[in-house]
Amino acid sequence: MESKKCSVFYIRRILYFLKSHVLYVLLTALLFSWILLFNIYLASSNPSSETKGAFPVLDVKEENKGDEIWFKIYMDDKKIGYKREQIIGFESGFLVKEQVFLRLKALNSEQDVVIKSRYVTDKDFIIKAFRVNIISGVVQVVATGTVEGNELIFTLGEGSGKKTKRIALTSPLHSEATGFSHLLGIGAGKNAETELRFFNLLGLTADVIKVRYEGKEHLKINEKSYDSLKFTLEYGNLRSQVWVDQAGRVIKEESMMGLRMERSDMEHAIKDLTVSEDLVFKNAIVPKGKRISQPERITFMKIRGEVKGLPLDNRQKKFGRDILITQETLPVYFRPEDIILSDLKDYLTPGTGIESDHPKIIELAQKIKGKEENLVNVVRRAVNYVHSKLEKRPVLSIASAIETLNLMAGDCKGHAVLLTAILRACGIPSKVVVGITLQDGMFYYHAWTEAYLGGWVSMDATLNQFPCDATHIKLLELSSLLGQEARQLSRIVGDYLGNLSLEILDFTYD
Template structure:
């Protein structure tokens, strides 16, 4: 999983290496449309892309591209393929093709360019415009925004994160469709929201995810120009707006306020501008400060989240597009340093953590429903949690297939975990053979995944169907493949999201849990053997924030697990216990299925 950045950069071969320290056109307005709906620069566009990198690093194309988008509105001219939402070859738009109108002069309006900076280092640019397009004899206005930034992870090859958003409004100025696409290393997250009478339908990769009702007016962004036209942009003005959030498939309240006029220095030029602030309570809270002129044009924007601050400055097209020499080193903002460096984390059998720095209710929402993680104490602004590396007695394991009603949902194939895929079924049954003991079967699968996967840290979040073909990836690919193989043989499995110790720090990580009579951690990326019988265990540095079924809610589940934690969590190790006899499992079994 890409959020475990320190892990993937320290281990490009199988086995362990966890004890090393890390290295440190046109200004005219359309009279046909209610142009006052046109809002400020989408406040979370840049942060959305970076956050996705830290959390998921992209949900891969097989899910996101198959039948994308069903009924999408597509422009046929005026932009290169790199700046529009595309259908895969051979798939025609269900609602037909949307075309630009012949309105003169020019179809692109209110175009602007901005340079994006992190800690005074330019990392990319943002671009936006609006234009008229037609579809089935009716005209719509597209509000397009994109940001492209370059970042690095622990000195690795710089990565471009491209986030694009198109909002389509009808003649009455009502939002009808919102498309969002984030691309990194060729892997994409593609989200769509379709507005119908009294309901909004959300899609992920063309597959329907959720449907919610709506009654009150909502927007794709704060309607700054509408407020300007109404004379409301005055010092002290504040108002709550409903903003559509395709990441959480919901409508979220955003608080907008006007702080007053300010003199701002922008690239050596002084300008007197309105200072506004928007507080967005979405999956990850974001505060956006904008400085805009009397026409609503944004000249400066600061996006602040718990883990990162980005500044955008209005520039010419040429200046904004000037190549970025190197990517900003982003990975270190997601690492957590403890007061004690664990030299051999694979030997750790028990840890007592004191956690603080984030809201108490967030810490209390961690999973405490099994003996591997226990809540020991709750203070005013901290908790003490104990993690345990447990040795499971295989004599207590259930017999396959497991059909218990309470774990039935963890046997089902899902969007990302296609346990019913013929190749996954074939490989799973070949690995397990005639074994009916659930724990012994789980260990067989874990060993096979450990030995069959080739580390590839540029892979986005691939589905099990893709991983079984290419057998490459990081902890997220190890997890999704193992969960699918387990489910294919009637063994309930799910994903845990949290952190683990590596390289002297704690890094974000994903690993499987299997149900063999009770839920047990079994991390195929970091297999450890304990005792003379070489029983497989998962070390106690694994600390869970949440879980996922690896279904269509995957992105939201994982984002919610780490929201408000990245860059904020303070971790103190009170004490810990180790077993020097525990060793990494690195032996290659000749009888493993290829």
């Protein structure tokens, strides 16, 4: 009986750490999605790489008890960071602590990124409370949650920018999945498959991970041998492979963008780190076909390529494998009373990262709008303000309009969310757009804004374009940066990175 109870406990640990691992992958995917969204405009200012001091050890002496495990983190065989996991038992459950350090490079600028997570669970590893903190330079994103009955009290941010949401739970966070024997491949044979339910902190919904048991595998890492169980995990278009030991702890992980994590000790995990390859240039797309020398003057472009889920509208159309982008013609005049609120309310309300109800953003919006009745002119003023006032600087973090305004600096995602928040505060429906744009002969991942002026019109505060040139190809539309929108954002990693092949067939200058 004791042996059976012990086995169930280990299975629960495996379930917990698989789910926890997927959350780490999703957080990293979202972070990398935003990191990719820089514009080559920033490269023209050539921000210099800062010389960093010694790599920090994250709270190494904070706890001297509990089960602690360290990992090395690699990207394309470069050791760019480390991760620390620790489980501390107490009378009614566990405190699970995870800390990740990454040294990343974007547009020749190096930044340290830290992801700290704390989970309080019961004895079955069902989460009762959590705190996730992403720190990058002076930017910090904090998410917390507490389970009360059948509800999760979820809070994003701190201080005046804090947003709280109550979310109904249909099942416990990290509830036990059924079919333990299938998950472990016991009695089901090789390639047994099952589904694992977990709560997606980014999507704010209950989600399903597809899990396939690949079999047992003997690993040798850092001169140590491990008998492991290998799993393939699939969440949407994100895939990773995980090797766990018999106690349910991760030994090794391989996932998107060449990321790899391996079990280590503290000494070897934190030493000899290096910076990642430049994420922006690494993931740029070199198109085939005709060459465009002045993309800012392009009013029409025809390209060929397989692009999944491409949004289609009056600006962007698709015929077979050919995509046609036509720059919009701006209306001369558009009045507030012409907006149909019932159809556009999602694009007027505050959203995560688009804090249009923040007093500082409302005050700025009123200053920009003044007594102007023509919303076309209001948009033009807002684009000019964001473009001229913000310092062009990479910020390796999740975007926030109020954080960008407080810093008065940002990359394209910061420009996009701040402009969107200002326009909403002015009563103009608007949304963030994620896609690619052409600069110096290559397509780079980028973010800009669209506003409703009788029809959706594009604008790029980073490049000071209204409307955007026709080399801007829209891949995603976001009304908010959390919830279902965050799930879409992971498509940047899952669908597009390394998979887009484009050929420029034709174009027209102004």
